[in-house]
Structures are given as C-alpha cells and as structure tokens.
Amino acid sequence: MPTVSSLLYYSAPLTPAGRDDDWCIDALSRPPEVLFNFRKVATETVVTDVRDSPVRPELDDMGFERIVSPTRVDQRALVESSAADLELYRHETAELLRSLTGADVVRFFDATVRREDAGVPHDASHQSPHQRVHVDQSPKSARARAEEHIGPGRPFRRFQIINVWRPLIEPVRNYPLALCDYRSLDPAADLVPTRLHFPAWLKDRENYSVRHNPGHRWYYWGSLSPDEVILFKCYDSASRGLAFAAEGVEHGERDDLTDVAGLCPHTAFFDEKGPATGHLRTSLEMRALLFYG
Numbered sequence: 001m002p003t004v005s006s007l008l009y010y011s012a013p014l015t016p017a018g019r020d021d022d023w024c025i026d027a028l029s030r031p032p033e034v035l036f037n038f039r040k041v042a043t044e045t046v047v048t049d050v051r052d053s054p055v056r057p058e059l060d061d062m063g064f065e066r067i068v069s070p071t072r073v074d075q076r077a078l079v080e081s082s083a084a085d086l087e088l089y090r091h092e093t094a095e096l097l098r099s100l101t102g103a104d105v106v107r108f109f110d111a112t113v114r115r116e117d118a119g120v121p122h123d124a125s126h127q128s129p130h131q132r133v134h135v136d137q138s139p140k141s142a143r144a145r146a147e148e149h150i151g152p153g154r155p156f157r158r159f160q161i162i163n164v165w166r167p168l169i170e171p172v173r174n175y176p177l178a179l180c181d182y183r184s185l186d187p188a189a190d191l192v193p194t195r196l197h198f199p200a201w202l203k204d205r206e207n208y209s210v211r212h213n214p215g216h217r218w219y220y221w222g223s224l225s226p227d228e229v230i231l232f233k234c235y236d237s238a239s240r241g242l243a244f245a246a247e248g249v250e251h252g253e254r255d256d257l258t259d260v261a262g263l264c265p266h267t268a269f270f271d272e273k274g275p276a277t278g279h280l281r282t283s284l285e286m287r288a289l290l291f292y293g
Contacts, residue, residue, distance in 0.1 A: 001053040006269040008045040008178065008218070009132045011038050011192065011209035023209055026197040038194075038209065040132055047178045047218040047269060057219060059101075059162075063182035063261035064232035066221055069096055075168045075226060078284055079113055079126075086111055093164055093229075093286065100231075103160075103290035107149045110287050113168075114268075116175050116280045129175040129268030129281060135208035135234060136287060137161050137263070138193050139246045142235035145204065149289050157256060158292040161234040163266075165285045171225045174280040175268045179232055180210075182261035184217040187245030190265075210265045220269075232264040234287060239263075 013020050014037065026035040050057065059065045071092060077085035094106040115126040137145070146159050165177055185191075191208040198205075221230070236242070242262025243249040249257070 001055070002049045002051075002222070003046050004049070004271050004273065005044055005046055006178075006271060007042040008047075008267055008269055009040045010043050010212040011133070011194075012041045012211065014039055020192050020211075022195070023192055024195040024197055028197050028199065038192075041212065043212050045216075045218055047220050049222045050219050051222045055219065057179075057181070059231055059233060060260040061183070062179075062219075063264035064179045064219075064230060064266075066224075067096070067100065067229050067231060068227060069229050070227040071166070079115075079168055079282060081111070081113060089284075090286070093288070096229075097162065097164070097231075097288060097290060101160075101162075101290060102292070104293045105150070105289075105291040107289045107291075108286050109145065109149065109289065112285050113282070114285070115282045118277050118280055126282075129283075131175075131268050131270070133180070133210040133265050133267045134194075135191065135210065135263050135265050136163060137204065137234040138191075138206045138208050139235060139242065140193070141204045141206040142237075146289060146291075150291060156291045156293060158236075158238045160236045160238075160290040161287055162290060163232050163234055163285055163287050165230040165232070165283060166228070167224050167226050168282045168284055169226060170279070170282070171223045172281045172283070173223075173278075174271055174274040174276065176220045176222070176224065176271070176281075177230060177283075178218050178220045178267050178269050179230070180265040181217040181219065182233075182264060184213075184215050185265065186213060186215075187242055187262065189213070190216075191245070208263070208265075216265075232266060233261055234263060236260060236262050 073089045194209045239262030240257035
C-alpha cells in the first residue's frame with residue numbers, strides 16, 4: 001500500500017512534568033492570537049493511502065469510512081456559504097446519513113469551509129486546513145450538544161455526532177485529511193479533555209487533544225474528489241471502550257454498550273511530495289447529531 005511520511009501535530013504538556021488535567025485553548029484573551037497552555041509537537045508519522053488498498057474502513061469498526069455520493073447542490077454556492085444552497089445540502093446529506101445508519105433523527109449544527117491556495121493571501125471568509133491531531137467533541141460536550149438540540153431528558157437509545165467531509169469543485173491536491181484507526185487508540189491514555197475558551201456562539205466548550213502514541217495507525221484517501229465524502233465519528237454513546245475510558249463504566253453496567261468505534265482523531269497534513277503551488281484544497285465539513293429511538 002502506498003504511504004507518505006509527514007509531520008502530524010500532536011499535543012503534550014508544556015514541560016515533561018507539566019499538567020495535563022487542565023488543558024485550554026483560549027481564543028478570547030488576546031484575539032486574533034490563539035493561546036494554548038500546552039505544546040503542539042511535530043511528529044514524523046506514516047500515513048497510508050487506502051485508495052487502492054484492501055483496507056476497507058467502516059464507521060463502526062475504524063471510526064470512519066468513504067462513501068461515493070455526488071451532490072446535486074451548486075458547489076460554488078456552497079463555497080460562498082449561500083444559505084439556500086447550504087439548506088439544500090443539509091437535506092441531501094441528512095438523507096444520506098439516514099440511509100447509511102438507520103438513524104431516526106438527523107440535526108446539523110455547523111458548517112465550515114476550508115481553503116488553501118499557495119502563494120495567495122488568505123481569504124478571511126474561509127478557514128485554513130486544521131493541522132493538529134484532535135477530536136471535535138468530548139463526551140461532556142457531546143451530551144451538552146444533544147440536550148441543546150433534542151431537549152434534556154428526552155429518551156433515545158443511542159446518539160452519535162458524525163462529521164461529513166467533502167472536497168468542493170475539484171479533487172484535493174494537498175492538505176488531505178488523515179484519520180486514525182480507533183482500534184489503534186488507547187482512549188484512556190491518548191485523549192486529553194481540552195477546554196475551549198471561544199466566543200459564545202461556539203457552544204462546544206470541550207474537545208479532545210491527542211497525545212502521541214507510536215501504535216496509532218493513520219490513513220487517508222489520495223486525490224479525494226467532490227463526488228466522495230468521508231464520514232467520521234466525533235462521538236458515539238454506544239461505544240463500550242469510550243464509556244469505560246471517559247466515565248469508568250465497567251463491562252455489564254450498561255446493556256446498551258457495544259464494541260464499536262467511539263470517535264476518530266483526525267488532522268490535515270501537508271504532503272511534501274505533493275503539489276505545493278496553486279489551489280491545493282477546498283472542502284466543506286458539517287457536523288451532525290444522529291439520534292436512534
């Protein structure tokens with residue numbers, strides 16, 4: 001299988017003996033500067049291209065998968081964040097998620113366009129590819145999201161937060177998305193809850209930073225096209241391993257838990273052997289809450 005070796009940016013305490021029980025990303029104290037009270041550590045990492053490999057990632061197994069699903073929505077309008085076209089895309093994507101997962105309810109709560117053009121001044125209306133290994137939600141922030149969108153105390157058997165990631169207009173030329181196989185993760189040792197001191201409209205107050213573990217297995221799809229989407233888990237309430245790591249839930253305490261992937265660490269990365277000039281990537285990611293009755 002073809003591989004690339006690239007720097008992935010993990011997280012670590014400021015000092016070898018530093019604290020890791022109160023990590024925080026502060027985007028309010030001195031904007032536009034973003035402050036971290038921990039380090040980002042560049043780590044040379046092998047990332048495997050699964051485009052033509054026998055490896056077939058699945059959402060409940062490895063925590064992510066690729067689906068061929070062309071969109072009927074005007075992609076240039078999506079880049080410009082047209083409200084009407086985003087609503088059409090949400091409807092289309094909700095149908096895709098329901099058909100793939102059997103979820104009863106699908107609710108979207110954000111949409112982010114990321115763009116990278118080498119040698120061109122950055123467009124403030126779009127974010128750059130995010131180069132830090134992380135998980136979008138912690139169990140704490142995932143539950144807060146669920147209660148906000150479906151109401152506290154409403155019964156549901158299972159809920160997930162899934163990120164739907166699609167290139168727009170043309171295939172990704174560089175800064176592809178790398179995804180970590182959940183089965184190679186030690187959730188208790190590798191994941192660090194991280195407070196987000198962000199503006200009020202960003203309601204998620206916590207996510208996971210990720211410590212380096214040489215056992216992590218990383219994958220990507222080379223030249224991902226706009227006819228393809230990557231789905232990856234931010235949280236799954238049914239994951240036995242995640243429930244044990246995050247909440248200390250022992251085997252047998254809850255009969256709704258199964259051995260499925262609980263989440264998916266991910267990051268953009270720069271392929272030094274890939275293109276480095278011109279337009280490199282435009283992508284749209286949306287996070288969705290999925291509820292199962």
